[in-house]
Amino acid sequence: MTQELLSSRIKRLAFISLLAFCLLPAYLGYWAVYRAPELRANPHNQRAAARLQMTEPGRILSSDNEEILGREQEALGKWKRQYPSPMTYCHLTGYAPNTCLQKSLQDALFATGAFEDPWAALLKSQRLGNDVELTINANGQRAARRLLEGLKGAVVALNPRTGEVLVLASAPTYNPVEISTDAEKAELFRTDPDSPELDRALQGLYPPGSIFKLLTAAAALDGAKISPSQTVDCTGSITIEGHELHCRKAHGKLDLAHAVAESCNVYFAHVGETLGVAELSTYAEGTRVFQAPPLPLPAAASRVMSSKTDAVVAASMAMGQGDLLVTPFGAAQLAGAIANQGVLMRPYLVKAVISPEGRVLEHTQPAQEAQAFRAGTAQFLAHTMELVVEAGTGAGAQGSTVHIAGKTGSAENPSGKPHAWFVAFAPVEDPRVAVAVVVEHGGTGAGAALPIAREVIEELLR
Numbered sequence: 001m002t003q004e005l006l007s008s009r010i011k012r013l014a015f016i017s018l019l020a021f022c023l024l025p026a027y028l029g030y031w032a033v034y035r036a037p038e039l040r041a042n043p044h045n046q047r048a049a050a051r052l053q054m055t056e057p058g059r060i061l062s063s064d065n066e067e068i069l070g071r072e073q074e075a076l077g078k079w080k081r082q083y084p085s086p087m088t089y090c091h092l093t094g095y096a097p098n099t100c101l102q103k104s105l106q107d108a109l110f111a112t113g114a115f116e117d118p119w120a121a122l123l124k125s126q127r128l129g130n131d132v133e134l135t136i137n138a139n140g141q142r143a144a145r146r147l148l149e150g151l152k153g154a155v156v157a158l159n160p161r162t163g164e165v166l167v168l169a170s171a172p173t174y175n176p177v178e179i180s181t182d183a184e185k186a187e188l189f190r191t192d193p194d195s196p197e198l199d200r201a202l203q204g205l206y207p208p209g210s211i212f213k214l215l216t217a218a219a220a221l222d223g224a225k226i227s228p229s230q231t232v233d234c235t236g237s238i239t240i241e242g243h244e245l246h247c248r249k250a251h252g253k254l255d256l257a258h259a260v261a262e263s264c265n266v267y268f269a270h271v272g273e274t275l276g277v278a279e280l281s282t283y284a285e286g287t288r289v290f291q292a293p294p295l296p297l298p299a300a301a302s303r304v305m306s307s308k309t310d311a312v313v314a315a316s317m318a319m320g321q322g323d324l325l326v327t328p329f330g331a332a333q334l335a336g337a338i339a340n341q342g343v344l345m346r347p348y349l350v351k352a353v354i355s356p357e358g359r360v361l362e363h364t365q366p367a368q369e370a371q372a373f374r375a376g377t378a379q380f381l382a383h384t385m386e387l388v389v390e391a392g393t394g395a396g397a398q399g400s401t402v403h404i405a406g407k408t409g410s411a412e413n414p415s416g417k418p419h420a421w422f423v424a425f426a427p428v429e430d431p432r433v434a435v436a437v438v439v440e441h442g443g444t445g446a447g448a449a450l451p452i453a454r455e456v457i458e459e460l461l462r
Helices: 005-035 036-041 046-054 088-095 098-104 106-110 116-125 139-149 176-181 183-191 210-223 254-260 263-276 279-288 311-318 326-341 375-393 395-399 444-461
Strands: 067-073 078-083 131-134 153-158 165-171 232-234 235-241 241-244 251-255 343-345 352-355 360-363 368-371 405-413 416-426 433-439
Touching: 005 036, 088 098, 088 139, 088 165, 088 176, 098 106, 139 153, 139 444, 153 444, 165 395, 165 444, 176 183, 210 254, 210 263, 210 279, 210 326, 210 375, 210 405, 210 416, 232 263, 235 263, 235 311, 235 326, 241 263, 241 375, 251 254, 254 263, 254 375, 263 279, 263 311, 263 352, 279 311, 326 375, 326 405, 326 416, 326 433, 343 352, 352 433, 375 395, 375 405, 375 416, 395 444, 405 444, 416 444, 433 444
Parallel strands: none
Antiparallel strands: 067 078, 131 352, 153 165, 153 433, 232 251, 235 241, 343 368, 352 360, 405 416, 416 433
């Protein structure tokens, strides 16, 4: 072997060694830093669960800084969850790490995944999680919880201008502490026929009754199928294809605004015949107010489509009966879009994620979801909701300290008294709150749901 060939091979070997030496830190850094969050979050990594137990978790706070989910240190440096107001926030916090916000916000609360700081993990002896600030208003949430006591139903309140979720209350409630520490109570909870674990605000599906007449009116106006001045003579009933549909009384001649105010079934049966099932269903879907909201909690989408297309189905649908099923959250979005000139804002529940040092790591900005209704249509619907309170079925809201516009509803169901509805927004001059209340088997919206909505609105605007 010549000296020249030997020198060439030595240089090649030296280059390969140098390259390997340079690549080794990059390789180790790739797994130790870049891929570290993924590896730590892997369910097969047993050290991940142990590390979470030793991490001081962040808290969940209301928008007015009330503690919704706290923490307490146990022996051996481990942490457990505290529920300062368990019955008020149970459907938000859940009762275990794999339920509700404890599950969906785990990365933020334990500073893992996208919220992990590898350098902090290396340089700090104690691992700390982040606090999560919600949009929930503590006083409004407490009021809703108190007013729903002993009932089955839900209260949802939104800021129609921003999409912030102000109240998300469901009844019956449960005590997360008892469920997580008492096996007998946990079993009773799982088998309870009243389904306390069900978040009725987001997952409850109910026939909407007369609150859906707002949507029907919007579909007819935006589709230019009727004019606001068009009148119908209500004699107390109407026969469609041999089926007789009844109104609560003979209203006489009504235009559209007063038909909404008086909740006239005969008028809306006529509108349903004019629109037809397909057009009404397509319009309802297109508004996007009834879609499942993009919140960090399980939520259902309302069902506003029908496979049946005959005139009787169209008339029933226009009145809010038939195949329709809507969530209280969807009903609140309906009121919110009307209050906001027809603009549906994207709803959000998490306001900010805040580091232990007080640094804002993530902050939600309001965003428009859709133009649900034309601005002129929304203004007209807002006017009809004022009439409902001033001279119609929602007169019970007149005693409020706040100027409220709303719509009552009584939704028939085959298993007992009608479900009671009330949707509203306030103050009329500058809407900052949109509310939906449903009370299962409550009878009339004016009697059961309206008083709850009125008090929650007053509390939120106090």
